[in-house]
Amino acid sequence: MERNIVHLDLDTFFVSVARLENSSLRGIPVLIGGSSDRGVVASCSYEARQFGIHSAMPMKLARQLCPEARLVPGDYDSFARYSKMVTDIIAEKAPIVEKASIDEHYLDLTGMDKHFGCWKWMQELRQHIITESGLPISFGLSVNKTVSKIATGQAKPNGEKHVFRGGEKEFLAPLSIRKIPMIGSRTFTLLRNMGIARISTLQKMDLEVMARVMGVNGVSIWKKANGLDDSPVVPYSEKKSISKEHTFDKDTIDMELLKKHIVTMVDELAFELRKEQKLTSCLTLKIRYSNFETYTRQIKIDYTASDRTLSEQALALFHKLYSKRMLIRLIGVKCSDLVTGSYQIDLFNDAITELNLSAAMDNIRTRFGTAMIKKAMLTEKKDKRKTYRAATFRV
Structure with missing residues (x-):
């Protein structure tokens, strides 16, 4: 049976959402990101791109290239809400939906041609999404995911592209x-x-x-x-939370050991979030004392997958939660209220150097395993030689 695969992409999604909530941003160069010069551009409008600006560019450079651009702080709550709205519209009508990121979806319409005509059906769905959400969206239709994704890129902005079976190489x-x-x-x-x-x-x-x-x-x-x-x-399903726990062989009150385990678990969770293109807005810390009494405390935070941000919050929770001065048997960390995110780490506040460092460390973990690189504070003195060797891998 001939496959019919669609790729849908919300055009300049963050900018489009900001313009829905503030009409004065329409038709002018817009930068979405942190106000600090050390931050990066999370998204930019087509008007800003004419000045050579692109996503992940240092914000300081972007503002130099286009001083008149309007800088808008990112509101991830709004982004998540509109993303869910579009996903719900698509899932209600399409047989198989894969949510690839906060602003991208794949649909498998194989077998629908004999009933509706996939091209006409997709045109109607696209118009329905635009009418219901107010957001511009482009799509590509072909026999597979790769060609459809590239076709979407060629259809932008706010367009449609059909690559017929047999015409993939020519396209x-x-x-x-x-x-x-x-x-x-x-x-x-x-x-x-x-x-x-x-x-x-x-x-x-x-x-x-x-x-x-x-x-x-x-x-x-x-x-x-x-x-x-x-x-x-792959049919879409949203993971609600991820967590890690550590039970000590011997109950402990060693503060340095406890902090190391917290940071280690947070690093692993943050890497998992980035690998799965997820962001979290709720962090929970759990402590179980030697008498088996268990306590938890959580905090709402801005959407992030930054190990630095999560580590700082987790350690702050630990200092607030640990009050009994009793030996600890188990400690755990959970990230919840997850949403699908993009490539960004701490979407609007991380410096470009931190983004590059995290990307390099993630690359090493992916290629050689999570144990091959770790922060200095997590390394025992006897492991210094081993850690140095791991840190010198080319990425």
């Missing part, structure tokens, strides 16, 4: 290799050094050469360039 050929999902700056530089700038060149490359030069990643990129992708649309 992709003239495009830049940057359009292929999963090609980051390092992979782009490597391919450019090989003389590859357009997808058409990549399509002609020998598969064995790509495998030899880039391994499994090279094979995957070659397949995507040739419009080949059999990955399924």
Whole structure:
């Protein structure tokens, strides 16, 4: 059966939400992010992009490129509310929905062509979303997720694109290799050094050469360039919370040990959040004393997946909660009220250096395991040599 896969993307989502709530922002350059010069641009309007501004750019540089741009603090509660509204509209009508991020969805409409006509059905759904939410949205329709996502990019802003079966390679050929999902700056530089700038060149490359030069990643990129992708649309389900606990072999009152375990658990939870593109707005700390009495305390925070922010809040909760001066048997941390987030870490307040450091550490954890890199405060003296070696991996 011929597959019909759709990719939907809310155009400049954060900016569009801000404009719905403040009409004076329409038609002018808008930057979404923290007001500090050390922060980064979370999102920007098309008007701002004309000045060379893009997401993840240092806010200080963005304001230099476009001094007249309006800077708007991010309101993640509003973003989450509008995201849920759109998801609910789609889920009510589409048979299989995957929520890829706060502003992206994949739909599997396979089998619907004989009843409705997928293209016409999607046009009607898109108009329904725009009418109900007030947000601009683009979509691409093709036989797989990769081609549909690229088609959406070509349809923007606020447009539609249909790539017919058999026309995938022809559609992709003239495009830049940057359009292929999963090609980051390092992979782009490597391919450019090989003389590859357009997808058409990549399509002609020998598969064995790509495998030899880039391994499994090279094979995957070659397949995507040739419009080949059999990955399924995974039905959407929202995880409500994630947590970690540690039971001590021997009950303890060692404050340094307790703090190390709290920070370690928070680091692991924050990495899991970023890996799954989630953000949390509620942090809970649990303590079980040696007499088995258990106490918890929680705090509402701005949506984040920053290990620094979460560690600071968790340690503050611990100091407020630990009052009995009794030996502790178990300690736990939970992140709840999760929403799907984007690439950002602490979406509006982290400095660009912190974003880069976290990304580098996440890369090491993904490639070599979570135990291969850790903060200095979590490392025993006897492990210094081992930690130094782990920290020198190239990322």
